[in-house]
Amino acid sequence: MRLTRYFLPVLKETPAEAQIVSHRLMLRAGMIKQASAGIYSWLPLGYKVLRRIEAIVHEEQQRAGHLPILMPTLQSADLWRESGRYDAYGAEMLRIKDRHDRDLLYTPTAEELVTDIFRAHVSSYKDLPLTLYQIQWKFRDEIRPRFGVMRGREFYMKDGYNFDLTREDALHAYNRHLVSYLRTYERMGLQAIPMRADSGPIGGEDTHEFLVLAETGESEVFYDSAVTEIRLGARDIDYDDHAQCRAVMEEFTALYARTDETHDEAEFAAQVPPERQRRARGIEVGQIFYFGTKYSEPMGALVTDADGNRVPVHMGSHGIGISRLVGAIIEASHDENGIIWPEAVAPFQCGIVNLRQGDAAADAACETLYAGLKARGLDILYDDRDERAGGKFATMDLIGLPWRITVGPRGLARGVVELTSRRTGEAEEMSAEAAIDRVAGIFAAEPRPCSERSP
C-alpha cells in the first residue's frame, strides 16, 4: 500500500478522552474513531489488525477441530426466558423492542441460541463430540465504558460452545480449549496466563481466565512468578489426545495463579515461596468454562446414548476478546514513540521510508523494494508522501510496523538501504536485494495454518 493512497489519519496530539496508552495510541495511529461511548468505528489500520487477530483465532480454532458458524447479534428474548437468563442478566443486556412490540436483545453471549441449534439438529450420541464457535460482535451495556476498545460496550469476540456426551468428554473439551488458547496467544506474541477465576453470569463449575500482565489491567492478579517461565512453544499437540491435553492443562495450571475473585491469601502464602509471590494487574483476554448441563437441561438439549437413554449433553463455553486483544497487545508492546506490533498481527509487515521523495534514485530504489517485497507475498506500507524525514519516521514509529527499510540518497550513493527493527531499534545497512531477502526470510518463519481436522 502506498501511503499517499491510504487512509491513515494520524494525530500529533492526544485526544483528551484517552486515558491509557493503548487507547491514546489507537486514536493517534488512526486505528479507531469513537462513535459513541464504548462504541468504535475501525479505520483501515485498526481493522487490519483486528482481522489479523481474527484470522489467527480462526486458524487455531479449526486446528483444534472446532467448527465456525455465525449467529445473529439480535436475538429473541424468548430463548433467554427459557434459560432464565432474561431476568437474571440485568441491565448489562441491551434490550430492544421491534415494531410488533416483541422483546429482542443484542447478544452479550450465545449459549441459548447455540443450544437451540443443537437441540433442533442433534439427537444421537454418535454426533458427539461437537464444538461450534463464532466470531461476532457482542454488546454489554457497561455502566461505564472506558479504556477504548479494552472495555467497550460493543466488542468483537470469539465465543465457542462444546457439546459432549459425558462429563469426562466435556472436561477434555475444556482442556483442549485451554491448550488451543495458549497456542493462539503465543502466536500473537503474547503471554496470557490461565488463572483460576469466577464464573460470573455464565455460571458453571470450572473456569479459567487468560490474563496478559499489564499495569493498566483492570484485574488484580496473584501468581507464582514461575508460571511466567512456562511456554507451549513448538511442541506437537494432538487435540484428540485426552491425556496429552490434560497434561498440558495441568502443567499450566498447577502453580498458583488467580484473580482477586478467587485469591486466597493463606493458600498463596502456603503454596508459593515468598520470593516468587507476585501481585500485579492483568488484562483478561479470554475465558473458558465448563458448566455441565446448566443450559442443556432446562432447554431440553438431549441426546440418546448407547443404552437408549435420553440424557442432557455436557457443555462448556469459551471466549476470546478479539477487539480487546488489539488494546491488550498494545498495552504489552509499545514504547514512548508508539506501538510495537508483534510480527504475527502487524497491520503491515514492513514499511518503506523514502527520505527524498522526487529524487530519481530514491524513488526508483523504493519502487524496486516495494515490488520485490510484494512479490514475496508481504504486506508493505510505502511512505511515498512528500514529507520530511522526521515526519515519516515519527509516523512509522507511531503505527509500529515491525520492520522499516529506510531509503535515501546518502545510502544509495554507497549502494545500501537501511533495515531497522522497530522493537530493538537496531539498524543494518545492506543492498536493496538483500533487504528483500532478509524481510521475506523473517516472515517465512511465521507459523502457517495447517490442515483442518475433524473433532
Added chain:
RNA sequence: CGGGGCGUAGCGCAGCCUGGUAGCGCGGCGGUUUUGGGAACCGCAGGUCGUAGGUUCGAAUCCUAUCGCCCCGACCA
C-alpha cells in the same frame, strides 16, 4: 446509579468570573526556501461557541432545561 468535570475550527486549548466585531497552537490548502528524526517564512480557507428556551438594546459569556462526552466509585469479557 452516586459524586465530580467538560462541550468554542479536524485535533489540543484560551476567551466565560466582570455580556459589546470569536482567538491561539497543531493540522489542512497555495507559494518560496528547505530536506537523514515531527523545518522556516508569506498568504488562504475553516466555527449556527452541543441543543432548546429565557433574561437583556445586545449572550460563547448570565438563568433554566436537555443531550453528549470524560473522570472517581459500585459493576465488568
